[in-house]
Structures are given as structure tokens and as C-alpha cells.
Amino acid sequence: MHKNIASNAGRNQLSVAIIAIVFILVSALLAFLVAGSIQTITITSDEIDDSRAMHAADGALQSLRKQLGATVRDNAYWDDAYREVSLQETKTDWIIENWASTTADYPLYDTAIVVDASNKVVVAYRDGEDMGGDWSEFFGGAFNEMLSAARKASKTDPVPVYFVRSAAGVALIGAATIQPSLIDNTVDPRAFHVLVFAKHLTPTAVAEVSEAFSIDHLTLVDARPNAGLSVPLYDVTGREIAFFSWPSEKPGTESYLKVKPTLRAAAFILVLFLCAIGAVGLVTVSRLRASESRARFRADHDPLTGLLNRSGLIDRMSRVSAVTQAEHSLLRLHFIDLDGFKGVNDAWGHGVGDELIAAVSRRLLDTLPTEAHVARLGGDEFAVVTVDRAAAQTFPAIGQQIQIALEREFEIGGRTIAIGASVGVAINDVIGADVGELIRRADIALYRAKDRGRGITIEFEEEFDRDTKVQAELEEHLRQTLSTGGIGVAYQPLVHASSGAICGVEALARWQRADGTRHGPDMFIPLAERSGLIDILGMQVLEKSLKAAKRWTDITLAINVSPLQLKNPKFVQNVLDALAVAEFDPQRLCIEVTEGVLISDPEQAQRAISGLKDAGIKISLDDYGSGFASIGTLRQFGFDRMKIDRSLILALGNDENGGAVLQATIALANALHIPVTAEGIETEAQAMAVRLCGCDELQGYLFSRPVTEDEITAFYFGEIPAAASGVM
Incomplete structure (x- = not known):
């Protein structure tokens, strides 16, 4: 019996030992798994934040290039600019008035240069002052490379926009040939002038990018840093000339350091602790995703009204256009210009003008169908995109809805303000999915609407292009007549x-x-x-x-x-x-x-x-x-x-x-x-x-x-x- 008792005690001790060992091993394994999980959450959160920051930085670079490219395109592919730079006696004054003088305080560029067909500089201004003969040394060989890229680019190609190193630091530079919207076959493209805009990445400009895209402590450095995060800035030849650099925020690591003392002191609540860590990880990821979503929203939306901006409108139209092609439905683009808005600004100031713009956007959203896409293009110009499906009749109903909505009086700060709107409409029934052509036609239709007395809606017709061509030919004949007295x-x-x-x-x-x-x-x-x-x-x-x-x-x-x-x-x-x-x-x-x-x-x-x-x-x-x-x-x-x-x-x-x-x-x-x-x-x-x-x-x-x-x-x-x- 004693042997049996001893044997049973041994077995119990062995069982206790085994259970203890197993408990210790299981506890150790659980602790290891918990530690590994915490480490994985920490690293993953850091990587997600780093990935978000890298995407935001890339988005910032693309936004800067796209913004400057759009500015160069709007100014270079301009009939008035082409005519004016062709006039020997007045082109310098015109260039200085419209481009050079604005470099003093224009937020999108601080340098404006116009060169002629032989790449001889006509006007070169920086920060509102004539650069004189220093412009060639200022940009070095990168300037000629940009001119070459601009002359090689066709009108449908993106405007060449790259980074260069100038005497004043790193600058974003864009160049395009100055040409009319419709080019006669007799015009030699080699005779075009080239318009160059540049924006230097000063500490102030870098700080604005840092704030706009939620990248804290963003700096511009010459060489790739050994620590932290960075994205390269390329010149026209693909060379890395500088880097955007910023420290990794490591939100996961910071979260872990906060709860580390609690982990050591409260091992008995391991499961609760793991849940807390999981919650912290989820919160961190959610914040990162929200930050990235806000950055994307700011890039595609107007800050005053919250509507789509021009970039967002083009992107939305491209996606909607692809759907309409597949469904055999029609996409209609309405360009809207407010009548009498300038008088409001002149009479009561830009503050009231901004309030009126916001009120107009709200009224459009309240009036138009929920499936309509509304955008603000800038100033007092808006756009509305609708889709005509088989049983739908949106025109002239949409144009009429816009007219009626905006003719109603607005109450702004105790003032009763009456305005109206001119609407130009284009439809992709013939041109297919070409968003750029649709925008051009809507713009022409809007011009016709304003020219015919304002307060009306005009849909684009093919004869508008013919009329435009006839007017352009008559204008050229008149210009030639005047040139010879x-x-x-x-x-x-x-x-x-x-x-x-x-x-x-x-x-x-x-x-x-x-x-x-x-x-x-x-x-x-x-x-x-x-x-x-x-x-x-x-x-x-x-x-x-x-x-x-x-x-x-x-x-x-x-x-x-x-x-x-x-x-x-x-x-x-x-x-x-x-x-x-x-x-x-x-x-x-x-x-x-x-x-x-x-x-x-x-x-x-x-x-x-x-x-x-x-x-x-x-x-x-x-x-x-x-x-x-x-x-x-x-x-x-x-x-x-x-x-x-x-x-x-x-x-x-x-x-x-x-x-x-x-x-x-x-x-x-x-x-x-x-x-x-x-x-x-x-x-x-x-x-x-x-x-x-x-x-x-x-x-x-x-x-x-x-x-x-x-x-x-x-x-x-x-x-x-x-x-x-x-x-x-």
C-alpha cells in the first residue's frame, strides 16, 4: 500500500511537475506569442505609416508637377498669347504684363522665361525682377534640356515638368511651346516661342507641401539620407538631383513604449493586454487610413466648397465616361459661369464673394439629381456632369434647373444678392471617351452662351468650330492689314x-x-x-x-x-x-x-x-x-x-x-x-x-x-x- 501511495505520490508529483512544466512552457509560449504579436503590430503600424507617408510624398510631387503643368498649358496653348508673342513691337510688354510681372507674388511660379524659335531669351523674370544675362548660368544645361523636351512634345502630350538645380536651389520647371488652340498646317512648329515657368522649392514652399499632405518635418536635401524616409526628385534626363526627406513617425513603436510598463506589471491580464494592444493597432491603422483619405480628398476637391476641383472632375469624367461607353449611354458636361459675380466682389469684397460661391455650390447640390457630379473649376466657374441613360432626359432639364436655381436671390450676411448663370453643354455622342475634347466643346458652348447675352444655356454644335475657324481667319487677315497700315x-x-x-x-x-x-x-x-x-x-x-x-x-x-x-x-x-x-x-x-x-x-x-x-x-x-x-x-x-x-x-x-x-x-x-x-x-x-x-x-x-x-x-x-x- 505504501508503495502504491508512494507510487501515486510520485505520479502526482510527476503530474504536478509535468503540469507545472507544461504551464510554464505554455505561459512562456503565450508570452512569446504575445511578444511576437506586439512586435508584429508595432512593425506593421510603422510600415503602414511609412507607406502612407511615401504615397503622400509621391502624391505631393505629382500634384506639384500636375499643377505647374496645367498652369503652363493654360498659358502656352492660348490664342491671345500666340498672337501677342508674334507681334515684334508689343510682345515684350505683353509678356511682362501677363507673365513676368506676376512672378513677384504668384503662388504657382516665381520665374517666367519666354524664348523665341532660336532659343534666344525674349523675357526672363524671377521674383518680379528682370534676370538680365544671368538666366543661362542660373539654370545651367538643364534649361536647354527643358526647351528641347518642350519642342518635342505634341499638344496632346503632357507638358514636360521636371525638377532642376538652379543657382537659387532646387526648382520645379515646366515648359511648353506657345501655340494657338487650332494650328494651321501652314504654321511651322519650329517657329513657336517657348514659355517656361519655374517654382523654387524654398523652405516656405516645402513647409506648404508638408502641411498640405500631412508629412511632418518634411525637408529638402541634396543627397539621399541614411536614416528616415525619402523620395527622389528627378530632372528631365532621369537623374536624381535632390530628395524630399522626413523622419519616420513610428506610431506603432510609440504605442508599444507607452504600454510596456503595464505589460511587465500586469502579466496576469495578458489577454486583456493583448486586446488593448490590438485596439491600439486598429486605432493607429484607422488614423493612418483616415489621414491618407484626407490627403486624397484635398488633392481632388476644392477647399472652399468641398466640390470636385478641375483635376478631380477630369478623373471622375474619365471613369464615368468608360462606364457610359460600356452601357451605350451619353455623358453630358455642363460648364457654368456666374453672371454678375464680379460686381459682387467689387461691391462687397472677396469675403462676401466666397460666401456666395459656397452658397451657389450648396444650391447646386440641393437642386441637381444625386447622381450628378458637381465641380468648381475656379473663380466663379462650375461644372456639372450627368449621364443620359435610355429612359432619361437630362437636357435641357439640367440646364433649366441650373438657370432657375441660380436666378433665385441669395441671402449673404444680411444682403440680398441676385445673380444668374450662363451654361455651355457638350455631349460625348460623337467624340466618344475623349474627356479633353468634351471639355473644349463645353467651354466653347459657354462662350457662345455668354456672347449671346448671358443667362442662357447653349449646347455645342459643330458649326461653332467652323465659326471659330472663320473668325480666326478674319482676325489674321485684319492683323495682316494692320501690320501694313x-x-x-x-x-x-x-x-x-x-x-x-x-x-x-x-x-x-x-x-x-x-x-x-x-x-x-x-x-x-x-x-x-x-x-x-x-x-x-x-x-x-x-x-x-x-x-x-x-x-x-x-x-x-x-x-x-x-x-x-x-x-x-x-x-x-x-x-x-x-x-x-x-x-x-x-x-x-x-x-x-x-x-x-x-x-x-x-x-x-x-x-x-x-x-x-x-x-x-x-x-x-x-x-x-x-x-x-x-x-x-x-x-x-x-x-x-x-x-x-x-x-x-x-x-x-x-x-x-x-x-x-x-x-x-x-x-x-x-x-x-x-x-x-x-x-x-x-x-x-x-x-x-x-x-x-x-x-x-x-x-x-x-x-x-x-x-x-x-x-x-x-x-x-x-x-x-x-x-x-x-x-x-
């Missing part, structure tokens, strides 16, 4: 109402092309205004008419001025210079202006009119009676003469109240002591009526059609030739 001038006499003797002439622009084609002023004057040629055209007419009228003593010369000319701050000086060159008495010159500029920009109009009057030049209000000029306007600007619109003359025979309206209009001018000219006089009855009403000067076909300089000279100041047709 080919604009002609005709003269229509003004006569004294009492004696019928000539007292002045009005100079009228005429355009006849080399092939004999004639274009009326109602066509080519607006064309010149749209294309930026009106200043050149107006000065050619002024200079030619001054030279001609110098021969006609004791009579006045009247010149019509476009509102855009009057808005030019240099206009007054240009007129005075022309008078000095022609040695023409300023008191014989009369500038005729319409009331449009007085309403759209009264301050500049007042400055220009005052400058002209100070020089002795007379100012006449043209076409009075056709608009809304008030008595206050007549008094404010102090006109020397008023010209009655011909519509009031025509009304004499067509409207029973025409005579009374005409008499009241002239009586108003006489009460303000403003002499009156009546134009459009074609009959003796009309001439007699305006004489009786108080007009002192008359003009019209009754006296003479517009004729040449020689015909005026012959008829009024010399022998009358037999062929002096047109003068009656």
Missing part, C-alpha cells in the same frame, strides 16, 4: 445748320482686303475689340485722319473711339503723341464716345475724358437717345457736344410722337448748354425739322456720303472734279 479712312462732312457750309468731318474706318473683299465697320470693329487689335486700329485711323485734316483749315475732325480704347490707361498720351507728330491743333479734334463705357467703367472714363479736355480736345457723346444716359451723366462728364442718334431722326416720319421726343431731347441739351449735331439726315424735311428744334450741325446723305480725302479736298477746298461722286 492698310486700314482706310473715309470722311463724311458736317455742315452748319444755318448756312450749309462745312464745319467739320467725321473720320470713318474702312477695310478692303487685297483681294477686293470689303468688310463693314459693324463686323471688323467688334472683331478688333475681341482680338485686342482695337488700339492699333484706332491709332491708325487717328494718325491718317490727322494727316489728312491738317490740309483742311478751320474745320473740326471727329474721331469715333471704342470703349476699350478709352479704358486703356495709355490712350490719352497716345492721342497727344499723335497730335504732336501731326502738328495738329488739339482744339480742332473732337473725340466721340458712346455711353457704354460711361456706365461700365465711369472712373476710368472720367480720367480719360478729363485728360483729353485738359489738352483742349473736344468730347462728344455719340448716339444720344439710343441708350440710358441720364442728365446726371451729361453733367458729370461735361460733354462739349451731343450727337443725336439717327433713330430719333427716322422716327419723325414713322412715329406720331417722334417730333415731340426729338424736340425734348434737343431742348434738354440746349438747357445744359451743349451744342447738338443731328446725324442720319437724308431729306430736306428732316433737315428743316432738326433746324427748328435747335440743332446747330447736321450730317447725313442729304449733304454727302462718306468720301475720300481727295474728294473732300476737291469739293470744299479747291476745284470740283467731274468724278467727285458721292458729294452732294
Whole structure:
């Protein structure tokens, strides 16, 4: 029995020992597994954070390149820029005004360089100052490599954007040839100028990237660091020229260090501890994922409204377009431009303007279907993408919904603000999945909508492209005509109402092309205004008419001025210079202006009119009676003469109240002591009526059609030739 007891005790002891050993081994194994799990969580969290940071850094580099590339593309592939840099006499001023001067404070670039076809620098500015001859040494050989890449790139290729090392440090540089949106086959691409923008990665710029993409302690270093994380910056040849570097935050390690004392002191709650560590790991991963999601959101969304930005819109359209192609449905792009937004900014400031933009975005989201994609492209421009499926009819319903929604008044800071919108629509029924072409068409349609009076919706039509091409050809013909001084001038006499003797002439622009084609002023004057040629055209007419009228003593010369000319701050000086060159008495010159500029920009109009009057030049209000000029306007600007619109003359025979309206209009001018000219006089009855009403000067076909300089000279100041047709 004792043996059995001893044997049982031994077996129990052995069992206890075995259980103890097993417990110890199991505990050790559990501790090892727990330690291994903690180590795995720590390493994984660190790696996830490092991976997030690397993706964020790569995203930051791509965003910087994409942003500068878009800026270069928008400025280089620009019809106005192509035309202006082609003009030898004005291109330098234009480049400095539009690009070079903005380097002083523009956030997207601090250096702007334009080179010609032979790679000779036309303008080179950095931080708002001329770089002089230092530009070549400043960028070194990388500059020529960028020029070569820009000239090799086609218009559909991405704009070459790379990093370079300059004398001021590391810079992001982009280059593209300056070319029109539609390139004629006769244009030699080798003759294009090249536009170069560069943005130096200063400590401030690096800090902005660090904040925007949640990469703490981001720095720019020359060599790859031995510790921490880094991404290389490549130049155009693929060389690594610098690195973005930052320390690894190691959130997993920091979490482990916090709970390490608790692990040593509380081994008996191992399972709870493991759950806590698991929770910490899950929280860490969740935060990293949330941070990455926020970075992606910021890259694709507008910070003011939370809508998609241009980049996000293009990406969304690409994905939606692929789906519509597979489903055989249609994608419609609506470009929206707010009408009257500039007036809100001018009246109440940008703070109210931003609030209005945010209110517009909310109203669009509330109004449009949930499946519509809404974006803000910048400024007061928005875009809406919708998909037309088999049973859906989104146009014109979407355009109408947008119009109706934005025509309702907005309440901003106690102010009631009324605006509207112009909408341009393009559909991918023909062009397929080409997002860029769809955007171009929507933009053209929007321009047409604004041009036709605003507040309407226009869908793109193929004839728009044809019209654009015709307008471009006419503009080029006009540009060529102006370059050779080919604009002609005709003269229509003004006569004294009492004696019928000539007292002045009005100079009228005429355009006849080399092939004999004639274009009326109602066509080519607006064309010149749209294309930026009106200043050149107006000065050619002024200079030619001054030279001609110098021969006609004791009579006045009247010149019509476009509102855009009057808005030019240099206009007054240009007129005075022309008078000095022609040695023409300023008191014989009369500038005729319409009331449009007085309403759209009264301050500049007042400055220009005052400058002209100070020089002795007379100012006449043209076409009075056709608009809304008030008595206050007549008094404010102090006109020397008023010209009655011909519509009031025509009304004499067509409207029973025409005579009374005409008499009241002239009586108003006489009460303000403003002499009156009546134009459009074609009959003796009309001439007699305006004489009786108080007009002192008359003009019209009754006296003479517009004729040449020689015909005026012959008829009024010399022998009358037999062929002096047109003068009656």
C-alpha cells in the first residue's frame, strides 16, 4: 500500500511537475506569442505609416508637377498669347504684363522665361525682377534640356515638368511651346516661342507641401539620407538631383513604449493586454487610413466648397465616361459661369464673394439629381456632369434647373444678392471617351452662351468650330492689314445748320482686303475689340485722319473711339503723341464716345475724358437717345457736344410722337448748354425739322456720303472734279 501511495505520490508529483512544466512552457509560449504579436503590430503600424507617408510624398510631387503643368498649358496653348508673342513691337510688354510681372507674388511660379524659335531669351523674370544675362548660368544645361523636351512634345502630350538645380536651389520647371488652340498646317512648329515657368522649392514652399499632405518635418536635401524616409526628385534626363526627406513617425513603436510598463506589471491580464494592444493597432491603422483619405480628398476637391476641383472632375469624367461607353449611354458636361459675380466682389469684397460661391455650390447640390457630379473649376466657374441613360432626359432639364436655381436671390450676411448663370453643354455622342475634347466643346458652348447675352444655356454644335475657324481667319487677315497700315479712312462732312457750309468731318474706318473683299465697320470693329487689335486700329485711323485734316483749315475732325480704347490707361498720351507728330491743333479734334463705357467703367472714363479736355480736345457723346444716359451723366462728364442718334431722326416720319421726343431731347441739351449735331439726315424735311428744334450741325446723305480725302479736298477746298461722286 505504501508503495502504491508512494507510487501515486510520485505520479502526482510527476503530474504536478509535468503540469507545472507544461504551464510554464505554455505561459512562456503565450508570452512569446504575445511578444511576437506586439512586435508584429508595432512593425506593421510603422510600415503602414511609412507607406502612407511615401504615397503622400509621391502624391505631393505629382500634384506639384500636375499643377505647374496645367498652369503652363493654360498659358502656352492660348490664342491671345500666340498672337501677342508674334507681334515684334508689343510682345515684350505683353509678356511682362501677363507673365513676368506676376512672378513677384504668384503662388504657382516665381520665374517666367519666354524664348523665341532660336532659343534666344525674349523675357526672363524671377521674383518680379528682370534676370538680365544671368538666366543661362542660373539654370545651367538643364534649361536647354527643358526647351528641347518642350519642342518635342505634341499638344496632346503632357507638358514636360521636371525638377532642376538652379543657382537659387532646387526648382520645379515646366515648359511648353506657345501655340494657338487650332494650328494651321501652314504654321511651322519650329517657329513657336517657348514659355517656361519655374517654382523654387524654398523652405516656405516645402513647409506648404508638408502641411498640405500631412508629412511632418518634411525637408529638402541634396543627397539621399541614411536614416528616415525619402523620395527622389528627378530632372528631365532621369537623374536624381535632390530628395524630399522626413523622419519616420513610428506610431506603432510609440504605442508599444507607452504600454510596456503595464505589460511587465500586469502579466496576469495578458489577454486583456493583448486586446488593448490590438485596439491600439486598429486605432493607429484607422488614423493612418483616415489621414491618407484626407490627403486624397484635398488633392481632388476644392477647399472652399468641398466640390470636385478641375483635376478631380477630369478623373471622375474619365471613369464615368468608360462606364457610359460600356452601357451605350451619353455623358453630358455642363460648364457654368456666374453672371454678375464680379460686381459682387467689387461691391462687397472677396469675403462676401466666397460666401456666395459656397452658397451657389450648396444650391447646386440641393437642386441637381444625386447622381450628378458637381465641380468648381475656379473663380466663379462650375461644372456639372450627368449621364443620359435610355429612359432619361437630362437636357435641357439640367440646364433649366441650373438657370432657375441660380436666378433665385441669395441671402449673404444680411444682403440680398441676385445673380444668374450662363451654361455651355457638350455631349460625348460623337467624340466618344475623349474627356479633353468634351471639355473644349463645353467651354466653347459657354462662350457662345455668354456672347449671346448671358443667362442662357447653349449646347455645342459643330458649326461653332467652323465659326471659330472663320473668325480666326478674319482676325489674321485684319492683323495682316494692320501690320501694313492698310486700314482706310473715309470722311463724311458736317455742315452748319444755318448756312450749309462745312464745319467739320467725321473720320470713318474702312477695310478692303487685297483681294477686293470689303468688310463693314459693324463686323471688323467688334472683331478688333475681341482680338485686342482695337488700339492699333484706332491709332491708325487717328494718325491718317490727322494727316489728312491738317490740309483742311478751320474745320473740326471727329474721331469715333471704342470703349476699350478709352479704358486703356495709355490712350490719352497716345492721342497727344499723335497730335504732336501731326502738328495738329488739339482744339480742332473732337473725340466721340458712346455711353457704354460711361456706365461700365465711369472712373476710368472720367480720367480719360478729363485728360483729353485738359489738352483742349473736344468730347462728344455719340448716339444720344439710343441708350440710358441720364442728365446726371451729361453733367458729370461735361460733354462739349451731343450727337443725336439717327433713330430719333427716322422716327419723325414713322412715329406720331417722334417730333415731340426729338424736340425734348434737343431742348434738354440746349438747357445744359451743349451744342447738338443731328446725324442720319437724308431729306430736306428732316433737315428743316432738326433746324427748328435747335440743332446747330447736321450730317447725313442729304449733304454727302462718306468720301475720300481727295474728294473732300476737291469739293470744299479747291476745284470740283467731274468724278467727285458721292458729294452732294
